Amino acid sequence: MxxxxxxxxxxxxxxxxxxxxxxxxxxxxxxxxxxxxxxxxxxxxxxxxxxxxxxxxxxxxxxxxxxxxxxxxxxxxxxxxxxxxxxxxxxxxxxxxxITHMDEVIVSTAFNKIQSQNVMKVEHQNIKALQQKGAATLVEGLATIPGVSQVSTGTSIGKPVIRGLSGNRVLVYTQGVRLENQQFGEEHGLGLNDAGVESVEVIKGPASLLYGSDALGGVLYFNPEKFANAGDFKADFGQRVFSNTLGSNTTLGLKTSGEHWKFLARGSYNSHADYQIADGDRVTNTRFNETDIKAGIGYNNSVFSSVLRYNFNQLNLGIPEEGIAEQSTSRDILYPRQGVDNHILSLHNTFYFKNSKLDADLGYIFNDRSEFEDSNVAILHMELSTFNYDVKYYLPKFGKIETIVGIQGMNQTNKNFGDELLIPNAKTNDFGIFGTANYEWGKNVIQAGLRFDNRNITTENHGIIGEEGYFEGIERSFDSFNASLGYKTDLAKDLTMRLNIASGFRAPNLAELTSNGVHEGSNRYEIGNANLKNEQNVQTDLNLEYKSSHFELFANGFYNHINDYIFISPNGNVIDGNNVYDYVQANARLYGGEAGIHFHPHPLDWLHLYSSFETVIGEKRSRSFGRDYLPLIPANKWNNTFRGEFEIKNWWKEGFATLNIESIFDQNNTGAFETKTNDYTLVNLSLGGKILLGKTNFNLNLNANNVFDKTYVSHLSRLKADGIPNMGRNIVLGINFMI
The missing domain is CATH 2.60.40.1120 (Carboxypeptidase-like, regulatory domain)
Incomplete structure (x- = not known):
């Protein structure tokens, strides 16, 4: 500090x-x-x-x-x-x-270009637009972006999936710093609230050049809400209610700015009962309560800019183990349950020189996670403290060449205080150094970079040798060199091509290296492997985009080869009635892509048609295990949306009405411990806009998701193994006032 x-x-x-x-x-x-x-x-x-x-x-x-x-x-x-x-x-x-989409500035890539100038295709979504789709949680909204899905346990636990990769293979950034919250666990959700988040950027592919380990599969980069403009004071109040979970989401924000100083604060509270399936039953203990507080202070003058932000998130959630049992609309969490407190403190500084600048991002994340089995005494209690830094120097521009050099690092400590341990006490230290350059001429852009990383992991001995819960102390060091090369050009008027090839890596996490015990969520006895190597991948991406006044088309294709992919495999032994699984490695590959259109017919300027299709196939191959499909690969999805935009005299502005038809295909390419999943189609409706009543104005949003109350099971639902369907019909009403 x-x-x-x-x-x-x-x-x-x-x-x-x-x-x-x-x-x-x-x-x-x-x-x-x-x-x-x-x-x-x-x-x-x-x-x-x-x-x-x-x-x-x-x-x-x-x-x-x-x-x-x-x-x-x-x-x-x-x-x-x-x-x-x-x-x-x-x-x-x-x-x-x-009349095409607005071209957004992309923050998550190296040179902060607008998307049309960017070498890498990055999906940019405004959080307000995701909320207009009626999502109950942030991750549920993310899953509507092509190429993004979620592994869910009810409504409260959601883990993002990018092109078939999830967990520690997807890196999350918020407030400009990497989020660390024990994300390796199957029942450990993202732990972020959408209140106070402006937008999200999705990098679909290895981004280790900019972010180091764990960005092997991609990056979710959340941009916090902006400060007020100089001289302004703004206050807003928002309320959303959800019929299915009898849920409520309330938020209140204040912000003001002067010429030099700026301030903002936001508080929100989210509460949901057990979710209801199509036949009217509720899934016991899928309820949760969440408190979220965000604050920020900024200062700038002619040579320096600084922004300090803080986020506290407290989540109290049930773990559904009984399936459909006790029927209740209570919000009092039953056992077993989790209590998670997450603190994020970030400081972003920029120093301006005559022809260059220096960015310095510092972050401190404290994650306090407890699990309660049948009393208020935590059987599992982990505290994860993470300090990270990211320093970039933007060199003076040399002709048309822009160059950045930087260093990044992380110091992390995990401590246990409960009787049960998922992972041992441990310390992790990261250090990375990189350089990247961007050259633009005419309608062409080329970008290249090189990086070196080192991760050192040290763990403590714990327990009795030969018994469950014994962790042998280890000290491992993991190194990796990575590179990226990208090219963007305009093949013709309104037609853009992007071609990227990049490598990425992921060091094994503590669970994979050290596990020795029963995993309660899956009834497996898992044994770690202290000799695991880095996962190392190379991915090639091709993006084509056509944009004219009334028609847009995109097509993304990718091929991702991963050496030493880590997975679990049964070894034939049984301990206390539980099959024993080892962590092992084999090569893997994932391939597929997304394609879509946006049609805006003339002269029907109020009408928009969006259609997209996404697919991914994941396979692992080795001499020992043969050829098999990877687990948790999302099914193919075809999404169609009809959107009408309108205004009614002087009292309904920016109005919209949408019909969305989401078709999910069969998933027959299943991993070793999965079952096949049937296809299903969901119909969703929405209506909204800005309502002006005298001097009062507010934004209104009304959604009806799963309109026909369809019974279905998502392939990525962890409740699928118990035959428990996903959520039935859900009516969502949202109102936001500028006070």
Whole structure:
């Protein structure tokens, strides 16, 4: 923590040497001023909107080279590069009309380009749009993104899956720092609440170049909500209710900003009873209660910018072991249950020099996880403390070449306090160093990078040799070199191609290295393997995109080869009535992709048709185990949405109505411990918009998910083994007021 305070102290000693500012006017092609255009410089957290005359001003800016973004619904986003070296710059902009999706700035990749300039295809989704689909939890909303699914245990526990890979193979970033919350466990969910989250970016493929170990399968990068614009004070209140779980989600947020300082705070409470299946029964102890608090403070002047954020999440959830038993609408959690407290503290600093800048991200995550079997005395109690750092230096631009060099690291300690142990007391230390460059000419962009990582794991001895729960102390070191190469070009007008090849790695986690006992969720006696090697993969991605005024098409294909894929295999022994499984390794491959269209017919400008298809096949191969399918591979999915947009006089603005038909195919390619899953189709409806009643205005959202109360079982549901269906019909009503 001394490093955190040192950087903050150094940063706050800088004094603004000049009141640099940019101002100008934004107009359309007929030179008519455009109001409410969002003008932003994302890398320094500066944003404003144009007034009725199309005028804007951004003040108190640092010296250097920056990209300014201009965006307005119905117009193409425009990004311009400016060099701030004098106290005042005038930048006038003309925006062209467009009815395609707005081009977003991508934060999760190295150079923060807008998507049309980015070498890597990244899925960007606004959290508000996911909430409009009626999702009860954040992970449920993520599962509506092509290529993303979830492994679920009821409604409270959801683990994201990207193209067939999950758990420690998918890295999660929030508030600019990597999330560490014992995510290896089958019943350990994401532990994030969607309140106070602006958007999510999904990297589908190895991202070890930027993020190190555990980004072998992809990255979920959550962007927190923005601060208010300078001089503004905003307050909002939101309420969502869910018919199926009799659930409630309440949130209240406040934020204000001056020229230098900015503040925000948000609190939310989420409570759900047991979920109901189509025949009216409730699945016992799938209830949960969640409290979430977020706060942020920011400061910037002409040479320095700093943002400090804090998130506390408390989750009290039931573990469904009895299936459909006691019928109740109570929210009092039964045994067995989990109690999880998660603290995330992050500090993002940027130091601006004349032609370069330095980013320094520091994070501290404390995860306190307890499991209660039949009393308030925790039988399992783990505390995970993680300090991580990420320092990047953006070198002065050399011609058309942009270059970044950086170091990243993590220091992590796991401690046990309960009678039962899933993993031993342990310390993990990561260190990585990398460099990447971006070269753009004409309509072409090429990007390449190289990285080296080291992870050191040390565990303590525990228990009695030869008995369940004995952990032999180990000390292992894992090294990996990784590289990436990407190319983007415009093959023709409106037609873009991206081709990427990248390697990634994952060091074995503590459970895989050290397990020695019964896994309660699956009734397996699992034995770790201290000799496991890194998982190492190479993935090739091809993306084609066509965008015109009334038609969009995308096609993504990938092939992912993984050396030394880690999995469990029975060894033929039985201990206390439980089959014994060893952690072993074999090579594996996954391949498939996503394709879709967006049709916007003219002159029916109010109508949109979206259709997408996604598929993935996962196989493992070895001389010892032969050829077999990987577990937890999502079934093929075809998703169709009809969306109408409308306005009703002066009281219903930005209105929309959607019909969604989600078709899930049979899953017959099953892993060793899985059963096949039948196909099913779900129909979902939604209606919403901004309602204006006098001086009162609010956003309204009404959803009916699984309209026909279909009985179905998802292939990735952990309750599938007990024959328990997923959720039946669910009506969701959401209202959000600006106070």
């Amino acid at each position: 001394k490093s955190l305070y040192l950087i903050l102290t150094i940063g706050l000693t800088f004094v603004a040497s000049a009141q640099n500012k940019i101002s100008g006017t934004v107009t359309d092609k007929d030179q008519k001023p455009l109001a409410n255009v969002i003008v932003s410089i994302p890398e320094i957290h500066k944003e404003t909107i144009t007034n009725d005359g199309g005028n804007y001003t951004l003040s108190n800016l640092p010296v250097g080279n920056f990209k300014i973004s201009f965006s307005l619904v119905g117009f193409e986003r425009k990004t311009v590069s400016v060099t701030i070296s004098t106290q005042e710059i005038t930048q006038n902009i003309t925006l062209e009309e467009s």
